[in-house]
Amino acid sequence: MAEPQPSLSRTLEAVTWLLTTVAVIVVGLRFYTRAIIVRRVGWDDWMMLLSLGLMITDSVFVQISVQHGLGNSQWTLLEEDAITAIKWDYLAQPPAIIGPALGRISFAMLLLNLIGTHKARRIPLHVIIVSQFIANTLVFVLILAQCKPIESLWDYRITGVCWGLDSQSKIGFFQGALNAATDLTLAIFPTIxxxxxxxxxxxxxxxAVLMGLGVFAMVGSIMKTVYLPSVGKRENYTYNTAPLIIWWMVEGYLVIIATSIVTLRPLFKKRTKHSGASGNAHGIRTIGSSTPKGYISTTDPAADDFPLTYMGTETGMGQPSVRAGYDSSNSHELTERNGEHNIRKTVSISVNVSGNRRS
Structure with a gap:
């Protein structure tokens, strides 16, 4: 019997609840910004809230496991405690898989709302949404289906039939590689x-930096993949899986935090001198929309020259936000930036939405 290794329990708890706290604050500010300042909560926001809920569930399950000895050498634990710790470890894995996936899907939905109807840019985002949902849901199902009966996953006293460790490793590496590639793509894509x-x-x-913070989540995805082989090792499971859990916490919560920070800009932005102009209080500016190049809309109550003040659409998926970006008036007052001087002119805009022409 080897010498007991230093406990990782306190590190697990510290990382878990620090990240949980930060994520709750950021998502809370996100909803305050969207509901109070922007006055529009989209499907991407609700998807992010669901992602946070799953990660909090994961944190609770990990905490229960820690209370029974997770992070400590297994031979230093009572048999019942070791079995219970491993049980809650396994139960924590599904929300740790689906939570970050929904966070990535939420950010892809947000980007869809910003890029307008540009088909070449929308297709990759749709691919990300579909691949994240299918791949991570499949891994979630496979984890729970890998042993029959399922109790044999954590209770070594029960004889069960399980897949080979090689199969588990291949599935885990595929998922880890896909998630890391998705994080990198979502970090680089906005720059385009x-x-x-x-x-x-x-x-x-x-x-570009603000919208590319998800690259840090990619580091968590990579490190989690590095420690994946520990799941397939029965020996000293309660200790060997602790680094993996730390990194899946980092991955999951950084996806939520990094992709939500970009939505907080209206909370810290000073309103321009046109902030009191009349217009649609729910204005949304969309990159690639009908606003003439070089202009910014003053019907937007928080308009400035930074085109991410308002985000989201009425449907949240697939429908460009052009329709909601303008009011029903026949013309729109726009301000052209010309050096230090502002030249105000009236420009008529025609927008076709779902076959209805509005001028």
């Missing part, structure tokens, strides 16, 4: 259309 906007270079860089 941000760089084509009419704004200062410093604003382009700051916006």
């Amino acid at each position: 259309f941000v760089w084509g906007l009419q704004m200062k270079l410093s604003q382009k860089v700051s916006l």
Whole structure:
């Protein structure tokens, strides 16, 4: 019997509840911003809330496991405690898989609302949404179906039939590689259309960085994949899986935090001198919409030259937000940026939505 290794229980608890607290605060501010300031809560927001709920469930399950010895050498635990710790470890895995997947889907939905009807840009985002849902749901099902009866996963006293460790590893590595690639894609993708906007270079860089924070979640995905083989090892399971759990917590919560921060800008933004202009209180500006190049809409009560003030659509999926971005008046007052001077003019805009022409 080897010498007991230093306990990782306290590290598990610290990482888990620190990240949980930060994520709850960020998502809470997200909903405050959307509901109170922007006055529009979209499907991407509700999807993110569901993602947070699953990760909190994961945190609770891990905490129960820690209370029974997770993070400690297994031979230092009572047999019943070891079995209970492993049980809650396994039960924590499904929400840890589905939670980050829904967070990525939420961010992809947000980007769909921003890029307008550009088909070449929308297709990759739809692929991400479908692949994240199918792949992670499949892994979730396979984890629970890998042993019959399921209790033999955590109770070594029960004789069961389980898949080979090789199969488990291949499934885990596929999922880890897909999630890491998705995180990288979602971090880089916004830069593609941000760089084509009419704004200062410093604003382009700051916006690209703000929307690319998900790259940190990719690090969590990679590290989680590195520690995946520990799941297939029966020996000293309560200790060997602790680093894996730490990294899946980092992955899951960073997806939520990083992809929600971009929605908080209206909370910290100073209103422009046109903030009191009349217009649609639910205005939404969409990249690639009908707003003339080089202009910003002053019907938006928080309009400025940073084109991510308002986000979201009425459907949240697939329908561009052009319709909701303008009021029903026949013309719209726009401000052209011309050096230090503002030249105000009236521009008529025609928008076709679902076959109905509005002018």
